[in-house]
Amino acid sequence: MNQPKRFISWLFAGIFASFAIAACTTPQGDTSGTAQLTLVSYAVTQRAYENIIPKFAQEWEAKTGQRVEFNQSYAGSGSQTRAVIDGLEADIVALALALDTQRIEEAGLIEPGWEDELPNGSIVHKSVAALVKRDENINVEKWSDLARDDIQVVTANPKTSGGARWNFLALWGAVTQAGGSEAEALEFVEAVFKNVPVLPKDARESTDVFYHQGQGNILINYENEVILAAQQGDVKPYVIPTDYNISIDNPVTLVDVNVDKHGTREVAQAFVEFLFTPDAQREFAKVGFRPVDETVASEFAVQYPQVDNLFTVTDLGGWDAIQAKFFDDGAVFDQVLAKVGKS
Template structure:
């Protein structure tokens, strides 16, 4: 559409409403009006669709993020996500909606590899994130792309007993006693349960015991386990709602959250304990497919902010932000002998030794007659 043609169309439109024709012609001689018409012509020549009504919307489009996480983080994200959505709307004018999936870390990992199009994964252990990387969905070096080596939440292992602690549970060794029923999740499906297994193992080898002693101890503990729930939330339900077991091995954060919801069972934080480090990562292939990298990366960075770390702490996770950790120091007791998975051989080593098909956990299950 040419410039003169556009002017003629506009003249006709305005003359139809009874405007004095001579005044209208003089009005169209004004430089600013002619410039405006020229800009309209330029826009139309590039395919812009302009109508007299309604006005073209200049609001940015919506964005969507799919978050896949392990079961016990839901309470934190119930607080964090609405705040991020409000902040992002304020900063960019863009509406963000979330699709969320929670479950056992191992099960969630398989779901992502099998086609669940997560944009963000927050899993119980780096081993699961590495499995997604090995499937080609996450670029190598994901750990170094975020603060704190991408560890966004922490916890330790807690032992929860029945009211009055009738079995006299005081620490790890009591779990191997005859007549003590222990509830813990299945390490083949639950990241929490792998941490539990490693804490049991480390309670021996990190205090001077050898591997044979550790194996004997862990075998006896699992002999006392009547059922293996799929994840930490199911394990809590078995203990709290179904009333099974004398002691529950679980995340400290899950125990603290249960207490906020009215549970009053006593618990022990063993002074020989493992640092449960939970990483977050962007699932690069899916983000590139969904073309939402900007908002996804903003979200994972937000998880390390003091605001989000405070939300993690309020539902029982040990914050990774040092300033927030100092504010909540009275809530989280200091651990005198706190070890890490790297001190037990790292995830590659522990996977091969303990959790691979046919490895030690399977051997223990066979030894106690469960396979």
């Protein structure tokens, strides 16, 4: 008499387990219900993404019938990189520099070759370096002016700030890309850092040191940050060195381990592809980023001065070589600080 009861109990247990497994496993490409995506980016992109996300969500629902909701996280690029490596389950990362994305790749969360999976080497928008003046009376127009004795320069520390590495590379490349030797570049960089009164840990702190603590009369910043600050009512005179400048390239990619874990690869891939469309590119351009879409770039040409010689990280050897040469312990930057007495 007990055997049929046991059989029925096992049968119901098996059916329940099958339903539980089915409920916990979302087939790739399933467009029912609501998809949840986590976007991790750096602080100054927030305003653009808050305008882009509703456009994508509307388009995706019209196309597939599936709603999509975003969890969004914005902070310094280096901090966001560490957070993702330490367990923040981002589906998409949009960081300030490819070196940060490479670190997530090295942690085993992003598959190699991510640069080739989207247009333009996965660079979704760009910027250039800008020199923000304390006031209009400061006669600074080009990089070489920063070595003058009457100039004090505020820039973040590239040892602790990923973004500040762009500043250092802009200074170095302004010499080497113009045909100068590395010895001449080193001499120039030393002269500039001799004029640096303090090295804040990140771009946000360097902005605070300049604007609120009143240190320095020139701040090396990014064009997009200056434009965004002006839109928010904080207008400062600035100049874009147009003889030589560095292309500050900002990548986007999927975090492969997480999209596969969450079953969100299809919708996440659609979102990152949407970022390269004219609709999304215009939103980036509106808040100060140089768009990678040529048609949109032409629409905003007045806003962005043309740089005669725009060099890239590739021109300087690529991030792996740059990190080893300039920013590892004991490398060029440490030698510069020791030479100017700031180590």
